[in-house]
Amino acid sequence: MNTHKKHGFWHRYFFSLDHKDIGFQYMLTIFFMVSIGGFFAYVFRMHLAFPDMKVPLFGLVTNKDYNMLITNHGLIMMMWLALGMLLAVAGNFLIPIMIGTDDMAFPKLNKISYWIFLLSVILMIASFFMPKGGLGVGWTLYPPLSVGDFGYNTPYKSFADRFFTANTFVLLAIAFEFTSLLMGGINFFVTTLNKRAKGMSLLKMPMVVWMINIANLLFMFSVGPLVAGTFMLLLDINVGTGFYDAYRGGDPLLWEHLFWFFGHPEVYVILLPPLGILAEIISVNSRKPLFGYKFILTLTLIAAVLSTMVWAHHQFVAGIDPRAATVFSIFTIIISLPFAGIILAYIATLWKGDLRFTLPMKWALGAVALFTLLGGFTGLHLGASVFDIYAHDTSFVVAHFHYTLFPTVIFGSFAAIYFWFSKFSGRKLNQTLGNLHFWLTFIFFNGFAFPLFLLGLAGQHRRIADYRQFEFLMQDPLPLYRKIATISAVILILSQFIFLFNFIWSLKRGKKETEDNPWQANTLEWQTSSPPPHGNFKVYPVVNYGPYEYNRPDKDKDFTPQNEI
Amino acid sequence: MVNSKQIESNRSPVAGPVLAVIMAIIVEAMFFGGLISAYVLAAAGQVEWPPASQPRLPVSITFTNMLVLLFSGWTMWQYLKSVKKGKPSNYLQITIILGFIFYLVQGYEWFRILLFGVQTSHSLFASFFYTLIGLHGFHVLIGLLLLIFLWRYQKKGGKNLYNYSLAVGLFWFFVVALWPILYNLIYLN
Numbered sequence: 001m002n003t004h005k006k007h008g009f010w011h012r013y014f015f016s017l018d019h020k021d022i023g024f025q026y027m028l029t030i031f032f033m034v035s036i037g038g039f040f041a042y043v044f045r046m047h048l049a050f051p052d053m054k055v056p057l058f059g060l061v062t063n064k065d066y067n068m069l070i071t072n073h074g075l076i077m078m079m080w081l082a083l084g085m086l087l088a089v090a091g092n093f094l095i096p097i098m099i100g101t102d103d104m105a106f107p108k109l110n111k112i113s114y115w116i117f118l119l120s121v122i123l124m125i126a127s128f129f130m131p132k133g134g135l136g137v138g139w140t141l142y143p144p145l146s147v148g149d150f151g152y153n154t155p156y157k158s159f160a161d162r163f164f165t166a167n168t169f170v171l172l173a174i175a176f177e178f179t180s181l182l183m184g185g186i187n188f189f190v191t192t193l194n195k196r197a198k199g200m201s202l203l204k205m206p207m208v209v210w211m212i213n214i215a216n217l218l219f220m221f222s223v224g225p226l227v228a229g230t231f232m233l234l235l236d237i238n239v240g241t242g243f244y245d246a247y248r249g250g251d252p253l254l255w256e257h258l259f260w261f262f263g264h265p266e267v268y269v270i271l272l273p274p275l276g277i278l279a280e281i282i283s284v285n286s287r288k289p290l291f292g293y294k295f296i297l298t299l300t301l302i303a304a305v306l307s308t309m310v311w312a313h314h315q316f317v318a319g320i321d322p323r324a325a326t327v328f329s330i331f332t333i334i335i336s337l338p339f340a341g342i343i344l345a346y347i348a349t350l351w352k353g354d355l356r357f358t359l360p361m362k363w364a365l366g367a368v369a370l371f372t373l374l375g376g377f378t379g380l381h382l383g384a385s386v387f388d389i390y391a392h393d394t395s396f397v398v399a400h401f402h403y404t405l406f407p408t409v410i411f412g413s414f415a416a417i418y419f420w421f422s423k424f425s426g427r428k429l430n431q432t433l434g435n436l437h438f439w440l441t442f443i444f445f446n447g448f449a450f451p452l453f454l455l456g457l458a459g460q461h462r463r464i465a466d467y468r469q470f471e472f473l474m475q476d477p478l479p480l481y482r483k484i485a486t487i488s489a490v491i492l493i494l495s496q497f498i499f500l501f502n503f504i505w506s507l508k509r510g511k512k513e514t515e516d517n518p519w520q521a522n523t524l525e526w527q528t529s530s531p532p533p534h535g536n537f538k539v540y541p542v543v544n545y546g547p548y549e550y551n552r553p554d555k556d557k558d559f560t561p562q563n564e565i
Numbered sequence: 566m567v568n569s570k571q572i573e574s575n576r577s578p579v580a581g582p583v584l585a586v587i588m589a590i591i592v593e594a595m596f597f598g599g600l601i602s603a604y605v606l607a608a609a610g611q612v613e614w615p616p617a618s619q620p621r622l623p624v625s626i627t628f629t630n631m632l633v634l635l636f637s638g639w640t641m642w643q644y645l646k647s648v649k650k651g652k653p654s655n656y657l658q659i660t661i662i663l664g665f666i667f668y669l670v671q672g673y674e675w676f677r678i679l680l681f682g683v684q685t686s687h688s689l690f691a692s693f694f695y696t697l698i699g700l701h702g703f704h705v706l707i708g709l710l711l712l713i714f715l716w717r718y719q720k721k722g723g724k725n726l727y728n729y730s731l732a733v734g735l736f737w738f739f740v741v742a743l744w745p746i747l748y749n750l751i752y753l754n
């Protein structure tokens with residue numbers, strides 16, 4: 001039944017309908033985008049610590065370059081890495097195989113969503129090469145800056161002048177990327193609801209499948225207004241409408257509301273899939289059932305609902321009614337409760353477990369520790385409008401969101417890659433290089449992000465290219481902190497090459513994975529061969545057990561595969 | 566490749582295409598929700614809305630046209646009922662014709678207003694008018710293409726006709742139901 005044919009390069013990387021191949025296409029495309037985003041980060045960090053230096057591989061950074069670099073770094077990392085990696089890649093690799101089916105509900109739609117994703121990447125890259133240079137208005141694209149000098153004031157500009165600008169191309173790229181993710185999301189949702197293996201009730205699904213789907217639903221609920229806002233911004237630039245033009249009765253603040261109505265749920269869209277990945281890894285490596293499956297699920301749903309009511313905490317300094325600010329402050333602080341509950345459930349899973357400190361477990365624990373201690377905790381401070389008004393747009397905020405996003409997006413993705421690599425490639429990653437990669441990343445991430453808290457509290461604004469004009473920011477030890485942050489960031493970026501080498505080398509030459517279930521895990525993907533055949537299973541599984549039934553007293557081994565009879 | 570229909574699986578009572586369209590409609594509803602709330606907020610901030618200098622919009626023709634669109638929703642419903650009984654009726658073609666009438670009349674009005682000199686860059690009202698009406702028109706066009714696709718599928722004797730017609734029908738109902746809201750907000754305000 002499963003004829004596993006060898007296909008050529010074009011077939012595998014462009015025309016394949018198999019969810020694993022499409023996941024791999026997404027992953028390679030995203031690796032490419034991340035290397036650009038990482039390179040940008042390297043250039044502007046070097047410039048901040050050593051102004052006037054000719055940055056190797058780039059040259060002198062002008063103020064305009066600096067704006068362009070931070071804008072595109074933010075856009076690429078938020079939109080293409082975080083959303084792409086955690087919705088598209090994780091969803092494609094994991095959902096069909098973990099629910100025990102052959103492929104997505106609509107394989108062709110899945111292929112088309114990758115093509116649209118690729119188109120969005122091409123548009124984004126093309127935006128760097130527009131006649132007026134890349135976009136430099138900040139990744140949040142606030143008008144009137146992002147409308148530029150295109151609107152009402154310059155009716156003499158031709159359509160081509162307006163269209164071939166970075167502004168238009170970036171907005172189009174974002175619109176296409178969201179279309180792609182929406183098509184993918186609809187596909188994941190239908191697959192999950194309609195193609196589960198026999199016996200797999202909703203409450204026997206692995207947590208990561210739940211989390212990706214809840215994240216997707218949240219994405220679909222919140223993305224509409226942003227697409228509407230993007231569309232209006234495109235019209236403002238290209239057709240000369242005045243939605244964000246205060247002169248004609250429009251309102252620039254409208255964009256901020258439409259953007260953050262999506263933008264804040266988005267951080268939970270990004271957070272939930274890694275939380276699911278952590279649930280899998282922590283449970284397998286503690287040899288214990290996940291603590292409070294339904295409890296975690298309920299809290300996640302509560303958090304998803306709350307997350308749509310917090311967006312205006314991004315506008316505390318934008319001229320919002322103080323009474324509204326209080327309401328949004330309260331919701332923002334309340335939303336940390338469900339996440340505290342989820343993290344506590346993970347810690348309770350670890351409690352008295354038979355812990356195995358494997359590589360994915362190290363990444364998972366690193367993510368939990370950093371996300372909770374520094375990311376989540378500083379979020380509480382920023383959620384209170386009184387403190388936020390002081391810290392707004394300083395490096396404190398930069399440090400806060402790097403401490404929330406880096407542990408979840410990067411650590412979570414690496415945990416997943418180190419956990420599932422051998423399943424999907426049939427070969428093992430080198431453990432020594434993996435350990436080196438983990439420790440370097442863990443140490444130098446902290447070395448990079450922690451000094452930013454101190455710099456932010458000292459008043460360092462985040463969108464300034466050259467701090468030498470501010471005497472109080474040049475007092476000791478602030479330049480030293482900046483240098484520590486920069487050197488750590490450079491080492492952090494360099495240590496990712498260890499991973500890249502390990503990944504490519506192991507894919508071709510790594511030790512063959514001989515076992516189907518090396519981690520002795522329960523979920524269905526481990527009950528088929530590594531790599532899984534086209535169609536995933538030789539015999540389609542029938543599910544009898546929940547996903548986390550480790551150490552059942554009535555079994556002699558400490559795990560019980562979901563499809564065991 | 567394995568035919569997915571051979572695999573025994575745990576299904577929800579709603580078929581795949583219908584579920585996909587329901588999800589798409591949620592996204593679309595939020596999309597229009599964003600636009601409409603932007604419109605309402607912008608209107609609330611003005612002393613005079615629509616601005617006095619604006620040519621009046623053709624209220625009565627559009628009202629008649631709205632009745633045509635609503636009627637097409639009813640014919641689509643009749644078609645769905647006939648498909649459920651297993652005997653697809655000609656109401657599908659009637660729906661397509663009614664949809665086209667709505668589309669052509671609305672498009673004609675659109676260009677007539679443009680010729681009156683209402684341009685997007687003139688005022689916020691005109692910006693919203695063209696954006697909202699244009700986007701609704703775009704959705705009507707997609708709905709018409711889907712209906713024509715459904716007609717072809719029916720002629721080929723496709724086996725999954727009920728699910729596909731329900732999926733297309735739901736999208737058409739969304740497009741139909743959206744128009745009275747837009748009419749009320751923009752033409753009557």
